[in-house]
Amino acid sequence: MVNKSGIAKFFRHNTAAYLFLTPWLLGFFVLTLYPMLYSLQLSFTDYDFTQPNSTQWIGLDNYRNMYASVRGETKFTSSTGEEVRVDRYYKKSLEVTFRYVFISVPLKLIVALAVAVLMSQKLRGVSFYRAVYYIPTLLGGSVAIAVLWRKLFEKEGLVNDFLGTLGFADLPSWITNPEYSLYTLILLTVWQFGSSMIIFLAGLKQIPQEYYEAASVDGANKVRQFISITIPLLSPVILFNLIMQIIYAFQSFTQAYIIGGGKGGVLNSTLFYTLHLYIQGWTYHELGYASAMAWILLLIIGGITAVIFISSRWWVSYGTGE
Amino acid sequence: MKNSTLIRHTLTHLFIIALGLIMIYPIVWMIVSSFKPNNMIFSDPGLIPKAVTTDNYISGWKGYAGTTFGTFFINALTICALAIIGNLISCTMAAYAFARLKFTGRGLWFAIMMGTMMLPGHVTLVPRYVMFNTFGWVGSILPLVVPKFLATDAFFVFLLVQFIRSLPKEIEEAAIIDGCGKFGVFLRIVVPLAFPAMVTTALFTFLWTWDDFFNHLLYLTRPDTFTVSRALRTFVGDAGAVNNWGGALAMGTLSIIPAFILFFSLQKYFVQGISTTGLKG
Known part of the structure; x- marks a missing residue:
């Protein structure tokens, strides 16, 4: 049984701690938990933020699409029964x-x-x-190093230059060779x-x-x-x-x-x-x-x-x- | 015995030095090449330039769409400064509660906080974007700065919790006996004593915000709001081709200077930060 002094005690015990936690709690609820749930919901829709009003619930279609792609299929049957092109990438x-x-x-x-x-x-x-x-x-x-990396591994880059002095010839462009x-x-x-x-x-x-x-x-x-x-x-x-x-x-x-x-x-x-x-x-x-x-x-x-x-x-x- | 140890140590030294030189060679090359005339960067790839020029710095500084790198630096520094202030306030407060205060649900909240540390940011990405878009914040620095005031970087909360836990409790207890409240203890005792961990927090907040590209790409849409890292991307064309290599290398060199200065002046805080939380990277 919680009596009045029990409640008072509860608040005295917790108020300071929760005040210190307020920013983190706000961040957790507003920027982590709610977005996670919302993201889960969105994953069952065809949401497009430029046309939010035409959003439709499409069930597992997004997941089906990925599954079909992994299986190497080119089309899959959507929840509305249509044949839809698979995201082949x-x-x-x-x-x-x-x-x-x-x-x-x-x-x-x-x-x-x-x-x-x-x-x-x-x-x-x-x-x-x-x-x-x-x-x-x-x-x-x-970003600076990523840009530099492009340069190092290009056809005329530093790495090929170095390998060239070691006697290697016909070197590829490492960056653009798949x-x-x-x-x-x-x-x-x-x-x-x-x-x-x-x-x-x-x-x-x-x-x-x-x-x-x-x-x-x-x-x-x-x-x-x-x-x-x-x-x-x-x-x-x-x-x-x-x-x-x-x-x-x-x-x-x-x-x-x-x-x-x-x-x-x-x-x-x-x-x-x-x-x-x-x-x-x-x-x-x-x-x-x-x-x-x-x-x-x-x-x-x-x-x-x-x-x-x-x-x-x-x-x-x-x-x-x- | 003595002699063989000496030889082994010398060989180890030579090996470490050789490997170290290979490792930093690309960075040294970038710095040196940024001072070479644009047409000589590839025809003369050695470390000692045949001609030295500052043309690349002048052409690179012009920036993108009429905005110079001066603005990009100011934008990046502003975002970094606000991110540091936000993280220091919010993460230290949360850490103090977790480390020192007893409250209902502490274990649960702490477990959740640790869980968010491992959560890939992508599951919150789309809703956050939609939310910030609804607020009209996309295109401003707010999406990059406001989350920092809400302790969203759990890494730092954890780092500070570990540090505050290691502090002697007696000082705080004495202060409470002397009539100091929890806020007084926090401001007058915990914050000054946790200073080293706060420096580590500030340091990594700076580096991550400075190097962050993804969020800057998402939220900074106008060239006059670009940061240095976002602006460096404009040197690379859509197919990946780069027209002004000299300018790219020159601005790249300028962009790494802050990290260098901080690293060499605050080295011990780096080691502390990395070894207590295994900071990413």
Whole structure:
């Protein structure tokens, strides 16, 4: 039973805290929760913000469209029984994004870990080296670097110039060749391994030096020590980096947008999922479809994160040194 | 034994230096090339220019559609300054509540806050755009700035919560015994002590807002409201061709100067920010 003094107590207890939380709560309800629900609703419509009054409820059509695209069909039957053309680039954008994420993230983490291990030795000037290695990460997300990247990997770019002096001839334009263009973006991502490296370095510092000493007394070589001590003790950090980088990589946009000149590049070879979403929503005004795409993206990221979390029971150890 | 360690260390140093040089080469090349005459950027790709000119800076500065890069810099700095103020106020307030105050539903709200950190922004993108469009905000800086006053960057709330939790409680308890209210404790004790974490927040807010392209592309529709990152895109044509490479590289070089200055003057805050929250990038 709540009596009057109980209510008074409740308010005295909570008022200050909720006042401090007011901006965040407002932001959560107005800019996150409501938009999420609204976006879910829009995903079942053909909403176009230039003609909001002609919006129609089209059921699962947006999702059907994506499904048909993944299955490689050219037409699908809409909820009204019409034959509708499939968004044939949806499948392409999924392929490009999956390839990008599952190549760039592991490579980035491997490079970050290798460099972190190298730097965790007691060397002079490590903080300086760390700073230099962080510079690409500091600047890599900027439009300036994306523009520069175009230049480096063009036919007459710096990379071909360098390869030319090594004796290679007939080099392609890496940026505009659909076979290679995605790999220039992957390279750009791997180049920015600085944050992961710093997190690995912090994790490596937590591993007690005695473990390595004991292992070398027992005759374990460096490789053995790395596999049996470093990797298991660092596994929580690897898990953290892996999840953050995957979530982040799925949402990449700027670099592909700039390098493709606002489109998906030659033969849509760099049509990232988010870029396709942007083009559908803001070039073709298919905002209902863009909302549905966003929800599928959320499900994909959520699903992959969940799988990694579940699998971590077998490969992440939270033993000593945590 | 001693000798082999010395050799190994020297080799490691050489390897780290060599790799480091390769890594920063593109950036050094951009800076150097921005001072080369436009027609020599590709015919003379070396690091030591045969001729030095500031023409690229003059031609690039002219900007886009009659608006110079002076305006783009002012626009970007204005948005950054407002974003920093917004994040500092709203995120520190929320963090204080989560870290120190006991209230009904704290666990639930905190879990929700952590959840929003992992939420891809795209699921809120369309409705936010529609909402800002209804308010008549599209084309202004409001969609870029107002969310910051509502603590939408959960990363920073989390960073500040972690930091405030690590502060000794005794000072706050003493202040409460002395008759200081929760707001007094927040303003006079928590804010000054949380200063380092607030610097980290300000720093990353600046960098992300400065480098943000997607939101600027969506919401800044008139050339006179463009930011530096939005304006740099105008050097790249629709098919991806670039006409004024010299200008693009020169303005690109100018655009990275703020990040450089902040990085080298506030290095320890970077490391702190990255290692406590694994800041994206």
